Amino acid sequence: MQALAAVVSGEGDGAVATFGGLVRDHNLGRRVLFLEYEAYEPLAVKALERIVAEAGEAWPGTRVAVHHRIGRLEIGEVSVAIAAASPHRANAFAACRYTIERVKQIAPIWKREHFAGGEVWLEGATADPDNAAARETAYKTACA
Amino acid sequence: MRVTVRLFARLRDLAGAGELVRDVEGPATVQTIWRSLVAEYPALSEYEKSMSVAVNTDYSRMTAAVSDGDEVAFLPPVSGE
Numbered sequence: 001m002q003a004l005a006a007v008v009s010g011e012g013d014g015a016v017a018t019f020g021g022l023v024r025d026h027n028l029g030r031r032v033l034f035l036e037y038e039a040y041e042p043l044a045v046k047a048l049e050r051i052v053a054e055a056g057e058a059w060p061g062t063r064v065a066v067h068h069r070i071g072r073l074e075i076g077e078v079s080v081a082i083a084a085a086s087p088h089r090a091n092a093f094a095a096c097r098y099t100i101e102r103v104k105q106i107a108p109i110w111k112r113e114h115f116a117g118g119e120v121w122l123e124g125a126t127a128d129p130d131n132a133a134a135r136e137t138a139y140k141t142a143c144a
Numbered sequence: 145m146r147v148t149v150r151l152f153a154r155l156r157d158l159a160g161a162g163e164l165v166r167d168v169e170g171p172a173t174v175q176t177i178w179r180s181l182v183a184e185y186p187a188l189s190e191y192e193k194s195m196s197v198a199v200n201t202d203y204s205r206m207t208a209a210v211s212d213g214d215e216v217a218f219l220p221p222v223s224g225e
Contacts, residue, residue: 038152038153040150040198040201042201043198043201043202043203043217046201046202105222106222107222107223108198108219108222109222109223110153110154110220110223112153121153121154121157121220123153123154123222123223125221125222126195126196127196127221127222128196130203
């Protein structure tokens with residue numbers, strides 16, 4: 001996370017916001033043992049690049065870096081890390097939040113939860129980068 | 145013509161393979177490929193309304209044309225919360 005923060009921030013920045021998504025030990029009443037992440041890698045890289053560009057458009061002067069791990073991750077490990085730097089804190093926070101919301105919407109990355117007694121693929125949103133309503137939702141969440 | 149089909153997450157589990165090579169009659173669209181896949185693996189059909197598709201590692205649509213050598217991917221809903 002510190003490395004990501006260093007990548008995005010420069011001398012003109014007054015703020016860098018970071019976000020780390022963690023593997024937690026419970027979900028929907030189940031005791032989680034570990035998670036397994038899978039990605040369609042070339043498309044995932046393009047989706048993350050697109051999200052970073054969107055954040056840069058929405059908050060000019062803000063730079064964002066994002067890193068997502070795949071494979072087996074244990075409880076407490078960081079699955080996704082984001083850093084957003086900006087001259088002022090409001091934009092850094094907003095761009096950071098926007099990025100994670102969009103990652104959840106359009107990055108072709110899936111997680112399989114291995115819990116006490118079984119395993120299940122967790123499925124959320126139908127990925128559609130051109131869905132303007134979803135993008136607007138992420139933007140509103142970021143600015144709330 | 146010959147296309148490579150990529151399946152991910154639960155779609156991969158349902159088909160029992162993440163990568164399939166299939167010969168299809170041209171002209172074909174992503175929809176053509178999907179229909180022949182569902183004929184082969186009927187369990188996949190539950191994803192018809194919720195999945196996304198990609199052609200040659202870019203998001204695409206069911207109506208997009210597919211050419212010889214293309215990689216067509218079917219993607220279940222992504223991680224969400």
